[in-house]
Amino acid sequence: MNPPSPSGPKPPQRVSLAGLTAQSLRESMQAGHWQGHLPGERELCARLQVSRSTLRSALDELQRDGLLEVTQRQRRRIKAPKSHAEPVPSRVIAILSSRPLLAMAASSVVMVDELRDKLSQAGFSLEIHVSVACFSSKPARALEALTTRSPAAVWVLFGSLEPVQQWFVRRQLPCLVVGSCAHGVPLPSVDADYRAACRHAGALLRRKGHRRIALIRPDGDFGGDLESEQGLLEALRGDATASLLVLRHNSTPEHLCALLEKALRSPQPPTACVVARTVHVLTVMMFLMQRGKRIPQDMAVVSRDNEPFLQHAVPPVTCYAASSAQFARRVSKAALQLAETGKLPPKALRLMPQFVRGATV
Template identity: 50%
Template sequence: MKARPTFQTPLPQRISLVTQTVSALRKGIRTGLWTGHLPAERDLAQALQVGRKTLRAALKELEAEDLVEVSVRSRRRILKPLSKRPRLAQRHTVGLLMATPFQSLHTRRMILLHSLRESLTRAGFESDLHVSPRCFSAHPARALEKLIASHPGTVWLIFGSREPMQRWFIENKIPCLIIGSCRAGLPLPSLDVDHRAACRHAGALLLRKGHRNLALALPLDSFDGDADSELGLRESLTPSPGIHLHVLRHDGSNAHLCRLLDAALASAHPPTSIIVARAIHAFTVTMHLLRRGLRIPHDIAVISRDDDPFFAATVPAVTRYSISIPDYVRRVSTAARQLAETGTLPPKTTRLVPAFVAGETV
């Protein structure tokens, strides 16, 4: 019988799927992809593309190694301290995260987004657009954990956000740039239009024109930039006596905004001027006032805090505030590239002061 040959070199090993899953989990913990707690089992299984049975076997190994432990609500808490997060020079993907589908964005935001993606592509970066209203909710942690677990190695540009979401990115040390305003005191980089300065200027202009009864239309789901708008307007009105300000907080629908405007016009101090946040709502206000037979600006003046290309075609041309899209894109693109290349940005707020476009509605 012929003897079986023997070899001095190690035999090839078959690596099980459980072992590969353990390795992927260790890497995620080591690089800081997850901190505090691991995502829920369902989200982890989906992100790693393995079955729940395989995932649980891998998690048992991590528990045996004292890397994680089961805590409240069966969440697995990470026990061992993480090594220093590596430099992000290998990160070439920029995630663009927003709550509103692309097709529902107003024209100016569409142009900005398209120009920004072109700029990032020319610089050698990929950009992925993600739409997730749940990430912008009052309790975004679960949705954010699922999203980040599915897209490791990504830095994020967040279009409009609220405090719970901002705090989650801080606590989890995920590199991001807030496109919009960040809650005061939170150490995140942000870039936004200076709505406070714009509305302060608008208020002073209306006072010089003799207006004493004013209105400000803001959406109920307002972001910090909208709060700045009210603050800036009140700053301009405070020194003057006999001023009445109606703040119309609407739900974004035409019907609600028009009802609030009708109620203000029927009040004891009907507004003779109105400043409107968001260009699309300025269209609604202008059309409704004309439908009521009011002459603009003879009976009531209208100022839009934001710009839209269609304003140039309206009659009368709407008075508004505008920023340079090329300058805005350049600033965002430069910050995004720095974030992708280094993983950090100074936690400061950058404000772009918009230009006043006189129009014909004041």
């Protein structure tokens, strides 16, 4: 058999995760994301969402290419010469969250993985920045420091409140909100249609004879929670005998149980609960069972969201399930359009979750 002609087509080369990581770091250094030295390995692993061994293989490749050198203090100094040409446009799309990936709901983790895959296919890398300070009531200093230190083509905000959103509006940085914007904030957003889901839940509970409904939600003016409240109010509108009780808790089981205890002892206790966070459904159901309440005979329970662990609850929980794959497609499409054009219409894209009939209503 004759050897292949040197002028013929070369077989495709498989690119390892370490190679992709090295390429992402190379592009970030060329774009001037870091000055002087790279951040530590722990920060880079968290930002790039790769293992320590993968990161070290990528750093070794950059060192062999002469782009890095290790100093006596074991810091990696950037050796690439400064270029006076126009800066390379960033190929990084950054997620900003107050919670690390492992602390997110399972559906959010799946969505981030699918988002990373879709962005990688389009030539973008995904970074995750976790900062509690950026989600405070006065986030300006922390946000300024982060966005200066780690420029990105697009910032994707997870679970943000109005002060964070308003800062991105003032700075005019390309930004996409995963969730709902605060009232009057002109940013593009992608979220489940909580208003429609809760309107459906309220109508369902009314048909089952419930007139006193409690909405159980975390404290804080998250757009999706406000939309949920509005949807329930719309479902109860026109019925003078119906009422909505909003229980805003601090996300601890103790506070949530104390609010439920007070509500059950009131002259007109609720007969149905709509729970705005899946993890709190377990707290609500176990508390009601401790108080001798039968579900659904004495108290109906509806989960506004869905997570895999609800499938193992007894009785099965009535809930609303949004598709993680569909969510990732919409977010990646919007993020890529924003990265390529620099702008998106400041509109809300809403995905209607599927109603999952359980046995708690």
